[in-house]
Amino acid sequence: MSKGALLVNLGSPDSTDPKDVKKYLGEFLMDERVIDVPYWARTLLVKGIILNTRPKKSAEAYQKIWWDEGSPLIVLSERLQSKIDKITSVPVALAMRYGSPNILSGLQELHDKGVDEVLIFPLYPQFAMATTETILVLAEELRKEHFPEMKFTSVPAFYNHPDYIRTLANSISEELKGVDFEHLLFSYHGVPERHIRKSDITNSHCKIDGSCCKTASTAHQFCYRHQCYETTRLVAEYLELKENTYSVSFQSRLGFDPWLQPYTDRTIERFGNQGMKKLAIVTPAFVSDCLETLEEIAMEGEEIFHEVGGKEFTVVPCLNDRHDWVNVLGRWIDEWAYQKPVEA
Template identity: 60%
Template sequence: MKKGVLLVNLGSPESPTPKDVKPYLDEFLMDKYVIDVPYLLRALLVRGIILRKRPENSAEAYAKIWTDEGSPLIVFSKRMHQKVKNLVEAPVALAMRYGTMTIEKGLQELKDQGVTDVMLLALYPQYAMASTTTIWALADELVASKFPEMKLTKVPAFYNKPDYIQAQANSIKKHLEGFDYDHLLFSYHGIPKRHIRKTDVTKSHCKINGTCCDIASPAHEFCYRHQCFETTKQVVKLLGIPEGKYSQTFQSRLAGDKWLTPYTDVEINKMPEKGITKLAVVTPAFVADCLETLEEIAMRAKEEFEEHGGKEFLAIPCMNDEDEWCEVVANWIKEFEK
């Protein structure tokens, strides 16, 4: 069997226009792993309500971060992909869960190179239904229907792998140099609380009560909340940041549902009155900068922080195509090649 690798990230619209943003959002929000309600209700919610106004608003946000090369997420992912390819022998393809860079195209690219054993790496450090599960599920469907000669080897969430933690810590340390911060905020993408309970393999452990994430359980293998806390804990330990000088929040939520708390925007806006006027924010749920890191945090959160009395705001970039991060991924691939 010839081995190959498929790297998969979220995806992006083709352009920052409502015309291209709308079909992208439709594909994304109609995913049953993202909005996990019955199809007819999901269609009513997405196509009857959300897609009436959100494409225009999202297009405006995308336009703020768009580069001459295109979507930052795609640009950084392609750069990282090229660096990783140069470090390994196995064929490596890049795909996106949504948009035109499909997983099917990625698998076909590997098939054309004779690959039959595929290492599937979802580029999300922490496991979640709306990210990891949907990639795995679609890849399984495609292999069963169109690539039956292929075998998938799915890489588990790497939130606590020592080499990932070291690379993340080193990246943060590098960007913090020269910035005398009062507080370091770890902001993770939010998910509905029901997703935590749905992925609880024990069906009883995840209470989201402030203590369950600290009690050892098989549920932690698929618990996004626990994995976020664990990433923060391990990175903070390596950086030597004392208690009280860091915290963790969750960003990006839809109204009308109970999402993981505390909320990033709410907490950031309260910080200046607590004496935190120099704030650094890192987003370890992402490995490549995207709308949520560049527009929501580096622009919108910064503006609101300053409006509430904040003086200095540093949005720490994702690892993107940093050499150490690319080498970490390459080393995982080399282990797979053995």
């Protein structure tokens, strides 16, 4: 069998035009694993309310961070794919879960190159319904409909893989070298609390009570909250960070249901109100800089911090197309190609 890999990231609108943003948000928010309510309720919420109010505001946010080459997330993902493809023994294609290039086109690209065994590689360190799971479900639907002879293998969440931890920790260390900061905040993308409970394969372990994530359980294999805290713990251990000099928060909540806490914006505000002057922040749920990192954190977060008296706000870039990150992903793909499974 001929092998190949498909890197899959979240996606982006085709442009900053509100019409393109509306189309993108419609595809994204109508995903039943993103807004997991009955179809009629999701339709009412998304098409009846959100898509009539949010696209213009989101388009303005995208305009703040858009590059001449296009969407930062797409451009950075393309750079990553290109560099990996040059060092691997098998072809590597790129797709987005929402928007373009889509998963179908990525699989078609590999199929046209004679590939019939594909490594599906979600570019998310931590597992979540709204990220990894929705990619794998859609990819399997497309395989059955368009490429029934293809065989899929998927990369598991790599939140605790030593290669990932080392690369992430080194990126933080390099960016903060010589920077005088009082606290390092690990900001992860938020999810509704119900997603954590829905992903609990034991149906009993996840209580989001502050202790379940620290208690060993098979539920941790699919527990986003546990994986975020474990990533933080391992990086802090690697960097020898002192207790109380770092913490975890969650950003980008939507709607009125309870989401994972503490919230990033309120945490930044609280730090400033407590007299903190120098804050550093890293966003380990993302491997590529995007709207959530470049606008929500680097712009809105800094503005909040300054409004409450903070002075220095340092944002650590995502791994993007760093040389060491490219080498890690390339090695993982080749290990799979030569029948050496990538294990966390």
